[in-house]
Amino acid sequence: MGKGVMIAGTHSGSGKTTVGLGLLGALSKKYTVTPFKVGPDYIDTAYHKFVCGRVSYNLDVFMLGEERLKALYGLKSDGxxxxxEGVMGLFDGLDTQGFGSSAHVAKILNLPVILVIDASGMARSASAMVGGFxxxxxxxxxxGVILNKVGGQKHYELLKQSIERDTGVPVFGFIPGDPELCLPERHLGLVPVYEMEGLKKKFxxxxxxxxxxxxxxxxLRTAEKAGSLDIKGQVPAFADFCVNNEAVKIAVAMDEAFNFYYQSGLxxxxxxxxxLVPFSPLHDIALPDGISGLYLGGGFPEMFAGQxxxxxxxxxxxxxxIESGLPTYAECGGFMYLSRCIRDQEGKGYPMAGVYDIEAVMTRRLQHFGYVEAEVTSENVLAEKGFKLRGHEFHHSEMVGFFENTCYLVGKPGKPEKWRCGYRFKNCLATYVHIDFFAYPNLAENFLRKCLEFLKRSEFK
Incomplete structure (x- = not known):
């Protein structure tokens, strides 16, 4: 296995994203850097690609499992x-044992960790923090440690001397406090890179x-100390199945409104x-010609509802x-787009595709936020009845209205509450549940088989 390092923070807001993006951009001037993100975050991975020019992959233990996570890292860390980049604080995970945390992933992958500390207003107390971690x-x-929001060179020298003397952990440098470096946020995290202006100057x-x-x-020397990784035969990213890409073309919604996809899944x-044929529901006037499948990912359709x-x-x-039977899979934002309308918090409705006779109503709080488990209760374009999958929900809308034909029974891990999702219409499946197809190549295979069937029917007609 090659060089690798994790950039983690003491807590959310410590500056790990800022430091991580800075390192990606600076190192990419001389080296080929492969970025990764712990957890299910789509927005940070888009920033990774923006700063270093290479796609970024999500390392999520809950959705992938340890073996698939190791396989993904091993297959893609080719630079x-x-x-x-870690998630939240170093030891913060799904439960009190830190399952899925940055620390958990670092141990799975044998990665050295560089800890980012918000050092504003701190002196020797920084030593106690580093020692505790x-x-x-x-x-x-x-x-190692990188210090963020440092007051200046003298402040840094005081911090560095204290930390290295008291803990023996090397300090690799600092970022001065500078409000110009702050990236704006909204309800699901950072404002997506697709909507930002003036980023090049900021970076x-x-x-x-x-x-x-x-x-x-x-x-770089620290990254060389990454431990070995046992990947059982380099688990492939796909099943023993292949189609002719000249025949099977899947339209993928990709623009400012729809851009939440796991790169490994695509x-x-x-x-x-x-x-995969990208298109824009915002700017194009029709689906691409010759497609036999459609994938509508998540995003922020509510921010572009009028357009x-x-x-x-x-x-x-x-x-x-979709009425003609085109195999379609829609997640979260894509699901909202297929509803009768998106209704904002002031009650104004914006008509959408109307595949489902229900409304996506924006709320002031997150709905079913976090990791979920879903059992398939009836066959759909992805899975057979009885299949169980893991994913996550991350949305500020809820579906209002009645639609009988659902095929998911969803709940949070270890919790008794269950709810229906997985709205099915002909060959279309729409759901709030995000999944990573790298964890379920069999589901991708099922979808492609449906695409082949649709293609044959179209040719026959």
Missing amino acids: DIALV RDFDREVNIA HRLYSYIERYIDLDGI EVFRDMGAK LSRNLPMLESIKNS
């Missing part, structure tokens, strides 16, 4: 260095700090031979295609 779980290799400022104040050579379809609603030719194209 000079892999840089993994170092000693909390000795199986986690905290190999150029960040890279200059990284190159001036961070020991990049020290980080690559499963590609590795099985399908051709989506005005694009009547696209709405009609999608509804007519």
Whole structure:
């Protein structure tokens, strides 16, 4: 296994994303860097690609399991260095044991950890913090520290001297406190990179700090100390199944409104031979020609509801295609797009495709937020009855109205509450549950078989 390191924080807001993006951008000037993100975050991975020019992969223990997670990391970390951005605080996970935390993933992958600390207003107390994190779980290799929001060179020298003397953990540098580096947020995290203006200027400022104040050579040497990884035969990303991509083309919604996809999941379809054809529900007027499948991912359709609603030719194209039996899979934002309308918090409705006679109503709180487990209660375009899958929900809307034909029974891990989802219409499945097809290549295969069946019927007609 090659070089690799994890950038983790003491808590959410410590600056790990800022530091991680700065390191990705600075290192990418000389090296081929493969970025990863712990957990189910789509937005940070898009920023990773923006700063280093390479796609980023999600490392989620709950959805992938340990073996598939190791396989994903092993298969995709093909550059000079892999840089993994952590999630929340280093030891924060799904339960009180830290399942799925950055620390958990670091141990699975034998990665050294560089801890990011918000050092504003701190002096020797930073030593106590570093010492506490170092000693909390000795199986986690905290190999260095980067200090964020430092008051200046003298402040940094005080912090560095204290931490290295008191804990023996090396300090690789600092980022000065600078409000210009802050990235704006909204209800699901950072504002997506697709909506941001002036990013290049902001990141150029960040890279200059990284190159001036961070020991990049020290980080590279630390990455060389990543432990070996046993990947049982390099588990493939796809099943023993392949289609002709000249025949099987899947339209994938990809624009400002729809961009929440797991890269590893998309690559499963590609590795099985399908051709992925991006299109824009916002800007195009019809689905691409010659497709035999449709994938509507998540995103922020509520932020573009007016524009989506005005694009009547696209709405009609999608509804007519689904009516004709086009195999379609829609997640979260894509599900909302297929409803009768999206209704904002003020009650104003924006007509959508109307495949499902229900409304997506925006609420002021997250609905069913977090990891979920779903049991398939009836066959659909992805799975047979009885199949169980793991995913997550992350939305501020709820479906209002009655639709009888659902095929998922969903609940939170270890909790008794259950609810219906997985709305089925002909060959269309729409759900709030996000999954990573890398964990379920058999589901991708099932979808592609439906695409082949649709293609044959179309040719016969």
